[in-house]
Amino acid sequence: MQDFFTWLGRTLGEIIRFVVDLLTHFFQNLGASARGFFDGLATSLGIPATVVSLAVLLLGLWLLYLALRALMRRSLIATLIWAVLGVTVLSWLIY
Template sequence: MHVEGFFEWLGQALGSLIRVIVDALSGVFNWLASAGANFIDGLARTLGMDTSLVSILALIVGLLLLFSAVRAFMSASIIMGIIWALLGLWVLSWVVH
């Protein structure tokens, strides 16, 4: 009879520990998701764009094209820098209203 009480207590203690860990991880992931959503909302509101996945991807592509333009200018390739910059600005003009 005494052994059954010990294992019941051990099961409750282990269950409580697992519950605390799951609740803590749930809180951390909810906080990260909320922070990410707030970041995307603030970025979209500032740029005047939609918060859709296509808009975010177009923004990333446009910024990568502008980064390629900067790299081309740094390597003294003026013509390619101008082409990359125009392409980047063209893609970004679709996104930003």
């Protein structure tokens, strides 16, 4: 009977160890993948790969998204305003 519980404990420990190792490798690779994605994005745009430049990029893209939404509502003045602001922010970033 004791051998059964020893086997059960060992098997349960190996399963837990396998799951922990699997999750550790997954999250390490996820971080490396995200870092590689942002480095490739920054390199292709010609911008430094800093948090500030990526935040400015997201701001410019968000402004262009607002211009697209205004265009879908057929509001031409708002479309022009959002588009000019978005292009201006992106032109500051991409030189």
